[in-house]
Amino acid sequence: MIENTKYTNKYNFAFIDEATKKEIRRKLLKAVAIPGHQVPYSSPEMPISRGWGTGGLHITLAVIGREDVFKIIDQGSDASVNACNLREFVNRMTGCKTTFDTTEATLIQTRHRITEEELTEKQIIVFQVPLPEPLRMVERYEYKTLQMHAEADYAKMYVSLYESYVRHGAIMEGAGYPVMVNGRYVMSPSPIPRWDIPNLNQAKTLFLFGAGREKRLYAVPPYTDVEPLEFEDVNFEIEDFSNSGCYKTGYKKAFLDEIYADDGGRKFVISDSNFLDKKMERQETRQYSNKYIDQLQAYDL
Amino acid sequence: MQPELHYNTVFDAQQHFRLLLDSMSRPGKINTFPSSNILPPAGLNQAAALTGFALLNADTNYHITVQNSTDIADYLLVNTAAQQVDIAVADYIFLPENHDGRGLHEARVGTPVYPEDSATLIAAAQVISAVAMTDSLKITMNGPGVNGEATVWVKGINPDLLNYLKEQNSEYPLGIDLIITDGQNNVLCLPRSNRFTYTQTN
Incomplete structure (x- = not known):
């Protein structure tokens, strides 16, 4: 059949x-x-x-x-x-x-x-x-952003980063x-x-x-080269958790989530749940390394 | 003509697309389609046919540069429902071995706003190899997808076709992407973002 x-x-x-x-x-x-x-x-x-x-x-x-x-x-x-x-x-x-x-x-x-x-x-x-x-944050019209990409015209983008630095003392992205x-x-x-x-x-x-x-x-x-936009004298930085540390593992060399408690206190925990599990069970992990993380490591995390 | 019975339009297409995606994102890496029982007409190798099956359907179209291409056109129509069109509007262009790039200047290279609106070449070769071969083209690639530098040896590709590609891709992001297939089911991609050089080996 x-x-x-x-x-x-x-x-x-x-x-x-x-x-x-x-x-x-x-x-x-x-x-x-x-x-x-x-x-x-x-x-x-x-x-x-x-x-x-x-x-x-x-x-x-x-x-x-x-x-x-x-x-x-x-x-x-x-x-x-x-x-x-x-x-x-x-x-x-x-x-x-x-x-x-x-x-x-x-x-x-x-x-x-x-x-x-x-x-x-x-x-x-x-x-x-x-x-x-x-x-989009510097140009609201789609036909204009399309043209800016076509011409590799990213001046407005840099101006917005510059303005952010002037206003707040840091690039706030x-x-x-x-x-x-x-x-x-x-x-x-x-x-x-x-x-x-x-x-x-x-x-x-x-x-x-x-x-x-x-x-x-x-x-x-x-x-492929992927570079964060930055200036010669004002550079891109990653988040620094050297003053916090995961409350479950004490680990600092990972992206941490901030958790607020009912009493207004706060603590940090590793954001990647699988990575957290592996750290808790003391399994081996192979993390990304890059110059920014290495820089933090120089502070002896 | 009958559609191919030895081709699964869901799972084979997916598997072959994954290999094409891997090749396109890693120029210089030679991927091999698993052996297939399809029987494409003369002038179209199996890997090129499978590439066509994975990408073509009634929403897209192609052009064949071979003389007397009605067999291939019928075969692709029956299996993919894609129609052959003029080279100036074609999404995919099938090239035979040793094509010298003549007549390809009409092929679409996209527009500055929509550079992806361009043709993809599917060129046949005799052999693609990761080890050195005599009497072949040694292509050295670097650029996105290549870790440092990658080298492949290709037989059956005309240097003029690569010259044509360089010329069309000089105004990146406008340009043309090339998929090279050979008789052993190997596939190699040269996306427009790639910066390659070639030399002829003796």
Whole structure:
């Protein structure tokens, strides 16, 4: 008997139909060929609203295969609501194995963090991006920002950083610090903390960015120059936790979350939940290293 | 003509796309498509056909530069539903071995605002190799995706095609991306962001 396998599942593998997947795939190849350039794409409807991680989800579902091991984090945590729901969705639509372990995963989706452990050449990390346009804060019209990117005219961006320095004595960009990719495009790295920015530079991993609401995707290939915007005399700095330290492990050389207690007191804890677990269990970890972290280490953390 | 029975449009397409994505993000890395039982017509190697299957559908189009390309056009139409169009509007352009780049100046290079709105070349070669070969082109690459410098040896690619590519990509981000396929199912990518040099080996 001929078995009907086509209609045994209600949904196509990885939810999105093949025609739309192919469109996203074609755009991804172009995005990789032009590092940092935002490519418009279809942003098909998903069972969650645009702006809740659909951009990341589109890319994940367009590249995922049956053999992939999937991990998803939200602000470093495997257990937050956004991560849990998207993980379950991807798992149900693909049957892929999911994991919390950063080293075991082959495909990682993330909201607003890069893992504390260094990612390898075999892994791909997909970012959920709320605002892909780094120039939006200095220019409100899309047709003008498009032209500014086309002409590599980033003067306004530098002026805004300068003004921030003059007003506040520091460049006040906390999350989503603008970066220059491959010496050509200024790119929003999605709202990752400054701590993570240097890890984009000359990395081993392919970084893919999806902004579902704004319908843009872009990419940073491995071994690509990614430099935070800075001035000769006013430099980019990462967060310094040398006066805090994780309250569970005492560890200082990681991005820490600040937790407020009911009595107004506060404490810090490692933001990357898998990294925290590994530190608690005294497992071996291989962290990113960069000159900014090394600098902090010079203070003997 | 019948569509290929030995091709899974969901899982094979995904697997092959992942290899293309890996190749495009790591120029100089040679990836190999798993062996397949598809039988493309003469003038189209298996890796090029699989690349076409992974990327083409009715929303996109292609151009074939081979003379008398109706067999290939029929084959791609039946399997992907993509139509052959004029070279000046084509998204994908299939090139035979040793193509000298003539006539490709009409191919789209994108616009300053939308540089991605450009053609991708899928060029056939005899052999792509990571070890030195005689009588071949030695291509040395650096740029995004390459850790320091990468070297590959390619047989069956005309130096004029690479000259053409350099010329088109000189106004980066405008430009053309190249996918090279060979008879052993290998695939190699040269995205426009890559800065390469080549020499002929004896």
